Amino acid sequence: MAKTVLIVEDDNNIADLLRLYLEKEGYEVSIAPDGLKGVKQFRELQPALVLLDVMLPGMDGWGVCRTIRAESKTPIIMLTAKSETEDKVQGLKTGADDYITKPFEMKEVLARIEAVLRRSGIEPEKASRKLVFDKLVIDMDAFELTVDGKKIPTPPKEMELLYHLASTPNRVYTRNQLLDEVWGFDYFGDTRTVDVHVKRLREKLEGVSDQWELKTVWSVGYKFEVAGR
């Protein structure tokens, strides 16, 4: 039984990105584009948690927060642009359980969601962040890559890239998709960056198994191809 997360956010890019990640982690996700719709959806869905942008058309985040808080104890995490102490104070006064400053990393968002759910006594969705393929273990809880039984020291970006590709085997991602989803929506850089990371991953994974492969799809992007699935 998946927990539902309600995202109240008017920026589509951010909302979609959040949805993508949360769904991958096993949450049910719903998006509301403004404050009023946020409150409405909140009442309908009774989500386990609300991710709430501060800057919103119509009713702003603080208003939504107060409204929700008036009728429920559902955990609320605010998304704010500034990291001003002022905001944090206001957030706590208005009843938010935590707040995250943009730009944020997915890692952080997931960690905070888990922490808040745990604090609220709700069991966090314990989607194990661990993928196992023949001779390959990608463990994002320990942040460890195990190849053929041996731990291979692997930098964070490579881990995240591999995890991302491998969590949807056989699906092709364009470089831009990967930059959005792994590097973050606010990243502006050369797409060749992806190539280099893929290359370094390939060095680590070379000739380990014939069950899977980091494959190039010419003129499209990359995929983690798994035999027989």
Next chain:
Amino acid sequence: MAKTVLIVEDDNNIADLLRLYLEKEGYEVSIAPDGLKGVKQFRELQPALVLLDVMLPGMDGWGVCRTIRAESKTPIIMLTAKSETEDKVQGLKTGADDYITKPFEMKEVLARIEAVLRRSGIEPEKASRKLVFDKLVIDMDAFELTVDGKKIPTPPKEMELLYHLASTPNRVYTRNQLLDEVWGFDYFGDTRTVDVHVKRLREKLEGVSDQWELKTVWSVGYKFEVAGR
């Protein structure tokens, strides 16, 4: 005041294994190798709970169960080899509170013990806030850190941080998670605070054992890494 668990079990291996685990959890443990001794010890000790093997020399498990039930409501968990419905029915008829099928995992046994105690209205022994690793004892009840047999005076924040990390070995925590979970979600401060505490802990734990280590995960956070788990 530790709760006592009486184990009635003729197989020494199993009995000792159970004892080991239960003692680590803070229970007092007594072992009886056959049914008659089981009943005798039960009367003497008045344990909070009985773990009872079905296959026993002398009086079998059912007999012991009936005898105990005739004179007390003390919770009884049966250990049975088969998972036959027959056994289950018999068990419930004879008054057992739960039953566990061999081979069992310790985690499961502990969970059931707690569940049964809770159901019986008896407070389950609250998880002892004491962690033991090779040469390292983190005792949050006494608020003491013992390294290689020697007590090391350690300030509270360091104790809590270490305890938190060590209670989920190998799991990476981000600095923000640690601030949330150790310092409190309403803490206003710099993430580097964590670094400094980690550094001080490392000074205390330096070169003590190669079984564990306070490890940095670059760009992510810290973890308490334990070999071979």
Next chain:
DNA sequence: TTTTGGGTGAACAATTTGTAAAAACGAAGG
């Protein structure tokens, strides 16, 4: 063969962490 996209190594840039030292804080006692 031409054109476009990808692989690769290495230089360079950026980020993150270790660390020492100073400042701030807080409880206990005067």
Next chain:
DNA sequence: CCTTCGTTTTTACAAATTGTTCACCCAAAA
């Protein structure tokens, strides 16, 4: 209320690690 002492937090800078770009060459499509 002030002082003191141990603890915690902040700060600043050096060191380590990782991320990015670039140029050149090769491979794949057309």
